[in-house]
Amino acid sequence: MLGIGFIARKIFGTPNDRKVKRTRPIIAKINALEPEFEKLTDEGIVAKTRELQKRAQSGESLDALLPEAFANCREAARRALGLRAFDVQLAGGIFLHQGNISEMKTGEGKTLVATFPAYLNALAGKGVHIVTVNDYLAKRDSDWMGKVYRQLGLTCGVVYPFQGDGEKRAAYAADITYATNNELGFDYLRDNMKASVPEMYQRGHFFAIVDEVDSILIDEARTPLIISGPSQDRSELYRTLDAYIPLLDPEHYTLDEKFRRVTFTEEGNEFVEDKLHESGLLPEGQSLYDPESTTIVHHITQALSAHKLFHKDQNYVVANDEVVLIDEFTGRMMKGRRLSDGLHQAIEAKENVTIQPENVTLASVTFQNYFRLYSKLAGMTGTAVTEAEEFGDIYSLGVVEVPTNRPIARKDEHDRVYRTAREKYAAVIEAIQEANAKGQPTLVGTTSIEKSEMLSEMLKKAGIAHNVLNARQHEKEALIVAEAGKLGAVTIATNMAGRGTDIQLGGNIEMQVLQELAATPEANPDAVRARIESEHASEKEKVLAAGGLFVLGTERHESRRIDNQLRGRSGRQGDPGRSLFFLSLEDDLMRIFGSDKLEGVLSKLGMKEGEAIIHPWVNKSLERAQAKVEGRNFDMRKQLLKFDDVMNDQRKAIFSQRRDIMETDEIGEIARDMRLQVIEDLIDDYAPPKSYVDQWDIEGMHAGIAEQLALDLPITQWAAEEGVDQEVLGERIIAASDALMEQKTEGFGAETMRLIEKQILLQTIDAKWREHLVTLEHLRSVVGFRGYAQRDPLSEYKTEAFQLFEAMLDSLRFEVTKRLGQIRPISEEERQALLAEQVRQMAQAEAEVAPTPAAASAEPPQALAAAVPGFDESDPATWGNPARNDPCPCGSGEKFKHCHGRLA
Structure with a gap:
C-alpha cells in the first residue's frame, strides 16, 4: 500500500520541484528577450549595462532587472566564450541571486552559472565576491569569466596571497572579485589592524557566491582563521618532552579514535611525573596536579597527541625541513597554515625538523562568522542536500537541487565488502585491470596520500600505467584531471572536491590545445584546434563504447558528500558511466563507526578468501555510520560557533569602534569622553559617593591624578575648602585636564594633535584586544571543567567573557588617557639636536x-x-x-x- 506522503508528492510535487517550477516564467521572459539582445552591437551590450546600473542605483529592484540582466549576460557569454547558457543554468543563477545554494551535478557548468547573479548584483555598485577553494581556481576563473564581464563593460579582479598592495586594492575595487575563502578572511582581519581607512582592502560585504560551498562553509568551518605573532622560543622543551612519548607503554594512555582524543591514564601520569622530576622540568615536591604545572601538562599532552593522532603522509607531509598540513577534505597541502597551542611544534619535534616559535593570536575569525557578515550569501556545489539542515541553521541558506541538462545515465553499483584490506586491494587491482583491458578510463579514489602511493606501487607491479593526484602533485592537478577521461587512462586521486577541471570523455580539448600551442608557439591555433577536435571525436566514441568513466572508490569517507563528489565525476552531461566502492572490515570507518552486527553477519556467512558481500543492507548500514559521523561533526561545529559567537559580538564592537576612530574628524571628543570617565572612576575610587572629606584618600587621589593625567593638583588644599564635594572636585580636575590638553594642542598644532590622538587610540585598542584574545583562549581551555561542577560551560564562558571585555574597556580608557597625558611637544633646541643627530648618522x-x-x-x-x-x-x-x-x-x-x- 502506498504511503500518504508518496501520494501527496505525486500530486503536489516535492518542495524542490515547486521551487524549480517557479523559475519557469522568469526563464521564459529571458528567452523571449534573446532575439532582441542578439541584435545588439558590442557597444550596445555595454550601453545596456550602463542603463541597468543607473536603474539599479536609482532604486529599481534587482528582481525587476533580472530578465534583462540575465539576457544581456547570456549574450555576452556567447560572444566572449562561445557558450550559450542552458535553461537549467539560468535556473541555477536565479536561485543564487535569491540567496540559496544551487546543487548542480559535476559538468553542469557552475562556473558560468555564477556570472549571471554576479553581474546582476554588481549593478548595485557595491562589489560582488566569488569565492573558490584554491588560488589556481580563483586565477583561472577570473581570467576565463573575466572575458564575459569585460564584454559587459564591468571590471573583474582576483585576490591571491603575497599580492602587491596596489594590485590587491584594485582587485577589491573591481565590480566582481574572485578570491579564496582563506584570503578573504585574512584580509578582513588585516583590514581591522590597519591605521587608516585608505589602507584597507575590502570595501564592504554585500554579496558573495561560494563555489564548493559545502567544502568551505562546512568542512573547513571547524578551524578558525588566526593571524598570529611569535612568542618566546621553547624548542628545547618540545624536544625534551617528545623524547618521553616513545617510552610510553599502551597502559599509559587511552586513545579514542572516534572523537580524536588521547589522554594519559593514572599510570601514565605517574610515569611522566617521574621523568619530569628526573629532567628537572618539574621541581621536587611539585606534582602534575598542582596549578603551577598547567603549562607543562599542556605541552606533554600535545606531544602525546602529535604521536598518536597525527600521522605523516596522512595529516601532514615533511618538506624542506618543515611540517606542512594536509587538508583532509581536499587532499591539498596547506602552506602557511599551522596548528595552534603548541601542537604544530610538538609535531615538528616528533619529525626532528626545525621548530618554529609558538605563536600568540593577534586576530581571529571563524568562516561561519566571516561569511555571515555578507548582506546576501549564496553557494554552488554538486553535493549539499545531505547538509541542508546545517546550511539552514547556521547560514539561513536554502538548498535547491537544480535538474541536470540531460538525464543521468551513470550506473551506481552496491558496495563490495571484504573481510581484510589485503583481499579488498587484490579485488581493486583486478577491477582496474578489467576496465583497462577494454579501454575504459578509471578514476580511483583514496582517502590519504599514503594509501594512494601504496596503490600506485601495486599498479606498477601489475604493469598498469597510471597518474597519481595528491598533495604532492597538486601543481599538475589540472593536467592530470583533464587527461583522466582518455581511453585506457587510470588516475588515482586522494580527493575530488573542487578540482575545477572537468573529466571529459576522450580528454579535455581546451587543455590539449593549450599544451600543444605552448610546445609549438608558431603553430596555427585554428589548425591545431581542428585536428585535436577531430582526434577527440574518434577517441570519445571508443570511450563511450567502453562504458564511459569508471569511478572506483577504495574506501568510504567519513562524509557521504565526499563519496558523492567522487561519484559525480562520472556521468557528466548525460554520458554513460559506472561507480563502485570496495570496502573491508579493516577500513577506519568500518572499524570505528561500522555496525558490530555487520561483522557478526560476515563471520557467520563463513566467507571464502577473496569473496565479497554485496547487498543494499550493507549500503544502508554504512550510510547510517556516515550519518553518525556527520552528526557528530555538525555538533562540534555548532559548539565552536556558540563559543565564537560570544567573541564575535566583542570583535564586531571593537572593529566598529576602530572604524569610527579612523573615519571621524572629532577624535578629540572621543579622547575627552574617555578622560572624563577616567576622572569619574578616580573620584569614585578615592572619594566614594556619600563619604565625608575626612574619609577620602587624598594622597592616593593626588598620586592617581599625577599618574593618569600628568597633573600636579593641590588636592589637599581643595579638600580643606568649605563646601567642596565630589562634584566640585570633579569640575576642577576636568577644567585642569582640559587646559593641559589645549596647551598641548597649541604646542603640536591642531592637525598634528588629532593624528597623535588617533594613533594612540588605535595602537592601544589593538594591544588591549590582543591581550584580551589570549585571556579568552585561556578561559576557553579551562571552562570545560566547570561541567564537572554541574555548571554549563557555555553560560560560564559568556558571563566571564563579558566581565573580561568590560575590564578591557576600562583598562583601555585608563591607558589612552595616561599616554595622552604623558606626551609633550619638543622644544626648538631638542628639535635641532635630533636633526643634527640624523644628519650625522646619514653621513x-x-x-x-x-x-x-x-x-x-x-x-x-x-x-x-x-x-x-x-x-x-x-x-x-x-x-x-x-x-x-x-x-x-x-x-x-x-x-x-x-x-x-x-x-x-
Whole structure:
C-alpha cells in the first residue's frame, strides 16, 4: 500500500520541484528577450549595462532587472566564450541571486552559472565576491569569466596571497572579485589592524557566491582563521618532552579514535611525573596536579597527541625541513597554515625538523562568522542536500537541487565488502585491470596520500600505467584531471572536491590545445584546434563504447558528500558511466563507526578468501555510520560557533569602534569622553559617593591624578575648602585636564594633535584586544571543567567573557588617557639636536658605502664592462643593472643614483 506522503508528492510535487517550477516564467521572459539582445552591437551590450546600473542605483529592484540582466549576460557569454547558457543554468543563477545554494551535478557548468547573479548584483555598485577553494581556481576563473564581464563593460579582479598592495586594492575595487575563502578572511582581519581607512582592502560585504560551498562553509568551518605573532622560543622543551612519548607503554594512555582524543591514564601520569622530576622540568615536591604545572601538562599532552593522532603522509607531509598540513577534505597541502597551542611544534619535534616559535593570536575569525557578515550569501556545489539542515541553521541558506541538462545515465553499483584490506586491494587491482583491458578510463579514489602511493606501487607491479593526484602533485592537478577521461587512462586521486577541471570523455580539448600551442608557439591555433577536435571525436566514441568513466572508490569517507563528489565525476552531461566502492572490515570507518552486527553477519556467512558481500543492507548500514559521523561533526561545529559567537559580538564592537576612530574628524571628543570617565572612576575610587572629606584618600587621589593625567593638583588644599564635594572636585580636575590638553594642542598644532590622538587610540585598542584574545583562549581551555561542577560551560564562558571585555574597556580608557597625558611637544633646541643627530648618522652611512678613489675614476669600472657583454658607456641599454651607490657607467664620476639613476 502506498504511503500518504508518496501520494501527496505525486500530486503536489516535492518542495524542490515547486521551487524549480517557479523559475519557469522568469526563464521564459529571458528567452523571449534573446532575439532582441542578439541584435545588439558590442557597444550596445555595454550601453545596456550602463542603463541597468543607473536603474539599479536609482532604486529599481534587482528582481525587476533580472530578465534583462540575465539576457544581456547570456549574450555576452556567447560572444566572449562561445557558450550559450542552458535553461537549467539560468535556473541555477536565479536561485543564487535569491540567496540559496544551487546543487548542480559535476559538468553542469557552475562556473558560468555564477556570472549571471554576479553581474546582476554588481549593478548595485557595491562589489560582488566569488569565492573558490584554491588560488589556481580563483586565477583561472577570473581570467576565463573575466572575458564575459569585460564584454559587459564591468571590471573583474582576483585576490591571491603575497599580492602587491596596489594590485590587491584594485582587485577589491573591481565590480566582481574572485578570491579564496582563506584570503578573504585574512584580509578582513588585516583590514581591522590597519591605521587608516585608505589602507584597507575590502570595501564592504554585500554579496558573495561560494563555489564548493559545502567544502568551505562546512568542512573547513571547524578551524578558525588566526593571524598570529611569535612568542618566546621553547624548542628545547618540545624536544625534551617528545623524547618521553616513545617510552610510553599502551597502559599509559587511552586513545579514542572516534572523537580524536588521547589522554594519559593514572599510570601514565605517574610515569611522566617521574621523568619530569628526573629532567628537572618539574621541581621536587611539585606534582602534575598542582596549578603551577598547567603549562607543562599542556605541552606533554600535545606531544602525546602529535604521536598518536597525527600521522605523516596522512595529516601532514615533511618538506624542506618543515611540517606542512594536509587538508583532509581536499587532499591539498596547506602552506602557511599551522596548528595552534603548541601542537604544530610538538609535531615538528616528533619529525626532528626545525621548530618554529609558538605563536600568540593577534586576530581571529571563524568562516561561519566571516561569511555571515555578507548582506546576501549564496553557494554552488554538486553535493549539499545531505547538509541542508546545517546550511539552514547556521547560514539561513536554502538548498535547491537544480535538474541536470540531460538525464543521468551513470550506473551506481552496491558496495563490495571484504573481510581484510589485503583481499579488498587484490579485488581493486583486478577491477582496474578489467576496465583497462577494454579501454575504459578509471578514476580511483583514496582517502590519504599514503594509501594512494601504496596503490600506485601495486599498479606498477601489475604493469598498469597510471597518474597519481595528491598533495604532492597538486601543481599538475589540472593536467592530470583533464587527461583522466582518455581511453585506457587510470588516475588515482586522494580527493575530488573542487578540482575545477572537468573529466571529459576522450580528454579535455581546451587543455590539449593549450599544451600543444605552448610546445609549438608558431603553430596555427585554428589548425591545431581542428585536428585535436577531430582526434577527440574518434577517441570519445571508443570511450563511450567502453562504458564511459569508471569511478572506483577504495574506501568510504567519513562524509557521504565526499563519496558523492567522487561519484559525480562520472556521468557528466548525460554520458554513460559506472561507480563502485570496495570496502573491508579493516577500513577506519568500518572499524570505528561500522555496525558490530555487520561483522557478526560476515563471520557467520563463513566467507571464502577473496569473496565479497554485496547487498543494499550493507549500503544502508554504512550510510547510517556516515550519518553518525556527520552528526557528530555538525555538533562540534555548532559548539565552536556558540563559543565564537560570544567573541564575535566583542570583535564586531571593537572593529566598529576602530572604524569610527579612523573615519571621524572629532577624535578629540572621543579622547575627552574617555578622560572624563577616567576622572569619574578616580573620584569614585578615592572619594566614594556619600563619604565625608575626612574619609577620602587624598594622597592616593593626588598620586592617581599625577599618574593618569600628568597633573600636579593641590588636592589637599581643595579638600580643606568649605563646601567642596565630589562634584566640585570633579569640575576642577576636568577644567585642569582640559587646559593641559589645549596647551598641548597649541604646542603640536591642531592637525598634528588629532593624528597623535588617533594613533594612540588605535595602537592601544589593538594591544588591549590582543591581550584580551589570549585571556579568552585561556578561559576557553579551562571552562570545560566547570561541567564537572554541574555548571554549563557555555553560560560560564559568556558571563566571564563579558566581565573580561568590560575590564578591557576600562583598562583601555585608563591607558589612552595616561599616554595622552604623558606626551609633550619638543622644544626648538631638542628639535635641532635630533636633526643634527640624523644628519650625522646619514653621513656615516654614506661614508660606509662610498666607493674607493680608484672605483670613482672617470673610466667605467672594468668589472662592470667585463660582466656585461656588449658594454657601451654611451648606451644605457648595455649597462645591465648597476647598484644605486656604484659609479655611473657613463663615466661621469658621479654615483649612479646622482646621475643616470636619478629618480625623476
